[in-house]
Amino acid sequence: MVPISWYLILSAVLFSIGVAAFFIKRNIITVFMSIELMLNAVNLTFVGFAQQWHEVSGQIFVFFVMVVAAAEAAVGLAIIIAVFRARSTLNVDQIDLMKL
Amino acid sequence: METGLFTFLIVNLIKIVVVVVILLMAVAYTVLLERKLVGRIQNRWGPSRVGPFGLLQPLADGAKLFLKEDLMPFAVERPLYVLAPMIALGCALTSIAVIPFGANIQWHGVDLFQISDVSIGLLILLGITSVGVYGIALSGWSSNNKYSLLGALRASAQVISYELALGLALVGVVMRAGSLRLRDIVNVQTGHSLVAFLHWNFFGGFQFVAFFIYLMAAYAETNRAPFDLPEAESELTAGYHTEYSSMKFAMFFMAEYANMITVGCVATLLFFGGWTSPFGHFLSGSGPVSTAILSVFWFVAKVFFFLFLYIWVRGTLPRFRYDQLMGFGWTFLVPVAIANIVVTGLWMGLSLPAH
Amino acid sequence: MHLALFLIFGALCVAGALNLLLQRHPINSALSLIVVMSSLAVLYLLLGAEFLAAAQVIVYSGAIMVLFTFVIMLLNAGREERTRGSKMAYVIGFPGAAVLLALLADIFITHSGEFHRVHAGEYVVSTAALSGVLFRDLLLPFEVTSILILIAILGAVALARKEH
DSSP states (O other): OEEHHHHHHHHHHHHHHHHHHHHHOOBHHHHHHHHHHHHHHHHHHHHHHHHHHTOSHHHHHHHHHHHHHHHHHHHHHHHHHHHHHHHSOOBGGGOOTTOO | OOSOHHHHHHHHHHHHHHHHHHHHHHHHHHHHHHHHHHHHHTTSOOSOSSSGGGTTHHHHHHHHHHHSOOOOOTTSOHHHHHHHHHHHHHHHHHGGGGOOOSOOOEETTEETTOSOOOTTHHHHHHHHHHHHHHHHHHHHHHTTOHHHHHHHHHHHHHHHHHHHHHHHHHHHHHHHHTOOOHHHHHHHTOOOSTTGGGGSTTTTTOOHHHHHHHHHHHHHHTTOTTSOGGGOHHHHTTGGGTTOOHHHHHHHHHHHHHHHHHHHHHHHHHHSOTTSOTTTTTTSOSSHHHHHHHHHHHHHHHHHHHHHHHHHHHHHOOOOOHHHHHHIIIIIIHHHHHHHHHHHHHHHHHHSOOO | OHHHHHHHHHHHHHHHHHHHHHOSSHHHHHHHHHHHHHHHHHHHHHTTBHHHHHHIIIIIIIIIHHHHHHHHHHHTOOOOOOOTHHHHHHHHHHHHHHHHHHHHHHHHHHTGGGSOEEOTTSSOBOHHHHHHIIIIITHHHHHHHHHHHHHHHHHHHHHHSOOO
8 A cells, every 4th residue: 555656756765875876986886886776766666657557568668777787787897897907996086087 | 365464474484484494404414415425425334323324413413513613703804704604594595485395285275385376486586596696705705815705706607607507498498387486387297197207397398408407507506516616625625615614604504405405396396297296196195185295205205316416416526627617608508508498489389379 | 564565675775775875895885785676676576566576686686786796806896985086076966866856756746646556466467468568569679689788798708808
């Protein structure tokens, strides 16, 4: 007996924490993890709306988001390993050579 | 739900306690079985002093591990070091919750031989197995010891790689059953003639390729010989649990054997007809009581066979080298598993009448 | 029952997410993210998405986060240090997130009358129904994702390979 809006607010809270972590964290792996947190929050919204409209397509969206997140994690972590080899640091403030 | 929430909780709690106690006893005696069998393979007796035929050895081992000093090494990451064995054992024990170990016999609306009959049982088993790797990974990392860390890195890479082959091997079985519920998968394999074992997925479904892939991948998942590189004692002292002692070590030990039992249960359910008799109505019971006893008997007998196989393989085969292990998983098991899916799909598509 | 489960696992989600934000060591952050993801799986079950709940545990908790912990262990990532740049991040990060949260919450609360109440088990999407849609109506997108994954594998191998 829980209103769907509660689920949506929960996902908004998770998404905002993800945004805050994305800005605040300095370790590139943790920054990447906060992106995953935001994706998860959005997935919760999709599942909530699938329940609201009794539609399967909301859940299909989540399925595709999971696939893309898996691909993204593989490539992203490979990039992180390459960056660590080249710079031997994981701090995003020290990997800013492209900044003006 | 006819029964109230309170009775529901009480009944399930009782079931869980009974099943976990039986499982832990089974784990203790699997250890004894392994020591006895490996002893015989190596032409010696195995434990034989404590009790008749060494049958009380597990109790003595338990008492010893329980009374040992619980060392807490100085340089470990404390919370994770304590948490890791709990994750390993917790995941190993949780997976028994969805396994049906007897015929579907209801007593006052309570399923006697299964804790919970869920419609995604097989997926839940895969999920719990995949979470179990954290126990090993965290124990190695938090021990702050290079052998532990190497063992943990090997274990995580190995488990991620072989999980793929394991999951793909099960797809053929799921396609044949059209369901992820473990009881449905067993019901597809039941026959009534005297040669009912020909209906098993292993024979009738032509899934024996899938079975061998599953078996090899599961040996790698449970870190057992010949894939026991994460705890290879000649290379890494003891791998991820080098720093563990007393009850924490015992928890890893119990988790390993509980996982072995789970793998045996899953192989029995998916490929060998679960609790059904291999000879149709012969020896499958007529009344509810005899059906219950005989179905549990067949299930336990089949699981026992797989445990025996585990120990036999351990006593026979040498360990893989690490690059061989990875190459075997990625370039042999995964392609064969995919080919098995394609062949099963074609066979089903051609043999079933079109809608 | 439903309400109790929602409150327990919702609180676990929020606590895990906050812990991810507050912990300094990446491996603790990774573990709190695993807690968030596993609790989300339970919430998916409550919302009648049983296949997604299992997929969430298998794909996110069991595969993606194992990769993360693997990389953290491999690179031996230590505690993150504070730099001059991180002060700016605090100034932008917290107010920005708070504004976003206020905006979203306001929208959801003003429209809350239009939403259903969930009864457990009222609308459950079975795995068969989900795969029916996926493999009949959306076959092309599904196949395209396989190409995406193939490219991702190639990219990951090319990026992580040591140059000689």
